[in-house]
Amino acid sequence: MMKGIDRKFTLWALAWPIFIEVFLQTLLGTVDTLMVSEVSDDAVAVVGFSNQLFNALMTLFITVASGAGILIAQRIGAKREEDARTIAIMSVTVSGAIGLGISAILYLWPQAIARVLQMPDNLMPLADTYISIAGGGMVLTAVMAAFSTAIRNTGNTKGPMYVIIGVNIVHVVMNYGFIYGELGFPQWGLTGVAVSTLASRVIASAVLLVMFLHAFGRKITLPEFLRFDRKLFGEVMRIGWPLGVNMSCWVFTQLLIYTFIAMLGAAELAARTYMNTLESFCFMLGYSFALALQIQVAHLFGASRTRDAYQATFRAMWIGLAVVTVNALVIYLMGSWLLGQFTDDAEIIAIGVTLLGMNLLLQPGKMINMALGNALNAVGDTRFVMFISLGSMWAIAAGCSYITGISLGWGLVGIYGCMIADEYLRGFLSWRRWRSRIWMTRQSNVPADGGTAASGAIQA
Known part of the structure; x- marks a missing residue:
C-alpha cells in the first residue's frame, strides 16, 4: 500500500x-x-x-x-x-x-x-x-x-x-x-x-x-x-466535455469499423462478434485497473501529492500489463475450444484463432493507453487525450482499416492491425505527455484546509 x-x-x-x-x-x-x-x-x-x-x-x-x-x-x-x-x-x-x-x-x-x-x-x-x-x-x-x-x-x-x-x-x-x-x-x-x-x-x-x-x-x-454553483459547474464542463467527445469518437468509429467488417462477409462478422465476447474478459481486467487508477490519481493530485500520482500510474500500468497479457495468452491457448462453444463453422473458428493471436498484441497496447489516458484525465488534462483520440481513432483505427481491410483486401487481419496501431499510438503519445510532467508543473496550489485557491484541475 x-x-x-x-x-x-x-x-x-x-x-x-x-x-x-x-x-x-x-x-x-x-x-x-x-x-x-x-x-x-x-x-x-x-x-x-x-x-x-x-x-x-x-x-x-x-x-x-x-x-x-x-x-x-x-x-x-x-x-x-x-x-x-x-x-x-x-x-x-x-x-x-x-x-x-x-x-x-x-x-x-x-x-x-x-x-x-x-x-x-x-x-x-x-x-x-x-x-x-x-x-x-x-x-x-x-x-x-x-x-x-x-x-x-x-x-x-x-x-x-x-x-x-x-x-x-x-x-x-x-x-x-x-x-x-x-x-x-x-x-x-x-x-x-x-x-x-x-x-x-x-x-x-x-x-x-x-x-x-x-x-x-x-x-x-x-x-x-x-x-x-456556476463556477464549480464550469470546472466540471472544462474537464467533462473532452471526455464526452473522446467517448463519442470511440462509439462512432467502432460502428464504422463494424460496417467495414460487414462488407467482408457473414463469416468475418460472426468471427468478430465472437471475438468481442472473448476479448471482453481481457478488457474488463484492464478497464478495472485503469478506472481505479483514475480515481486514485485524482485523489493524490487533489492532495498535491503529484510525485506519488506519477509513480502510482506506472506501478498500476505494469501490474495491469502483466494481468491482461497472461489472460490474453490463456484465451489464445484455449482459442479453438472456446470458439467451438459458439460455432461449428471451421472457417469462423480459423479466423477467430488468428484474431486471438493478434489479441496478444492488442491487449498490452490497450492497457498502456487506458492507464496513461485515465491518469491524464484524472489530473484534468482531458483535452490532450481528446485531441489524440480524434486524430488516431478516425485516421488510424477507422480510415486505415478501410484502406487495409477493404481496399487492399487484407480483410479482418488488416482491420485488426489498424486497431492495434491506434492503441499503441495513443498509448505512446500519452506516455510522452505523462513523462513530460507538464501537468505537474501547471498544478494549482490547492490548500488542504479548505481555502479558496483554484482547483487542482488544469486545462491542456
Whole structure:
C-alpha cells in the first residue's frame, strides 16, 4: 500500500469491486441476450440495435458525470468535501435533466427514430415497443450513472457493485418470468423484457439514491438538488466535455469499423462478434485497473501529492500489463475450444484463432493507453487525450482499416492491425505527455484546509 494514502484509495481496494461489477454485468448481459433469443431472432436484433442507440446517447450525460467524478476525487484529496458534495449534487441534477429530455424524445417518437437509423420495416412494430418503453427510461440510466460515478469517486467502489449485481439478478429473473409466463408474471415477450429493463432501473435508482444521500460526511437533503454553483459547474464542463467527445469518437468509429467488417462477409462478422465476447474478459481486467487508477490519481493530485500520482500510474500500468497479457495468452491457448462453444463453422473458428493471436498484441497496447489516458484525465488534462483520440481513432483505427481491410483486401487481419496501431499510438503519445510532467508543473496550489485557491484541475 502506498505510504500515507487512505486504505480505501489503494489500487486493489478500488479495482476489485469494479472488476466484479463489470464482469457480472457482462455475464448477465450475455444471459439476457440468450433469454431474449427465446422470443425470436427479430427480438434479439431489435434489442441489440436499440442498445447501440442507447449507448451512443449515453455520451450526452456521461460527459457531466465523468467530469464531476474526477473533480469529486480531487476535492476529497484536497480535504474540500463541501465542494465535492456540491459537484456531486449538480452532476445528478444536470445528468437527470439531460436524461429526461432524451427519454421524452425516445418515448414520443420511437418509430421516427428507428426509420432515421434504417431499421428494417419488419422490425418496426417490435422497435416501437422496445424503444418507447426501455428508451423512455433513459432518465433513470442518467441518474444511475451520476449516482454511481459520484459514489465511486469518494472511494466507495463496493456500494455500486452490490447494487448493480443485485439489480441485474432481479432483471434476469423478471425476464424469465415475462418471457415464459412463469413466477406469476404474464407472458409478454419483448414488451415484458422492456418492462423488466425499466423496473430494474427504477429499483437501482432508488437504492443508489439512498446510498448517494449518505455518501459524504454531511447528509444530502432533497431540496439541495436545486442548488447550482456556476463556477464549480464550469470546472466540471472544462474537464467533462473532452471526455464526452473522446467517448463519442470511440462509439462512432467502432460502428464504422463494424460496417467495414460487414462488407467482408457473414463469416468475418460472426468471427468478430465472437471475438468481442472473448476479448471482453481481457478488457474488463484492464478497464478495472485503469478506472481505479483514475480515481486514485485524482485523489493524490487533489492532495498535491503529484510525485506519488506519477509513480502510482506506472506501478498500476505494469501490474495491469502483466494481468491482461497472461489472460490474453490463456484465451489464445484455449482459442479453438472456446470458439467451438459458439460455432461449428471451421472457417469462423480459423479466423477467430488468428484474431486471438493478434489479441496478444492488442491487449498490452490497450492497457498502456487506458492507464496513461485515465491518469491524464484524472489530473484534468482531458483535452490532450481528446485531441489524440480524434486524430488516431478516425485516421488510424477507422480510415486505415478501410484502406487495409477493404481496399487492399487484407480483410479482418488488416482491420485488426489498424486497431492495434491506434492503441499503441495513443498509448505512446500519452506516455510522452505523462513523462513530460507538464501537468505537474501547471498544478494549482490547492490548500488542504479548505481555502479558496483554484482547483487542482488544469486545462491542456
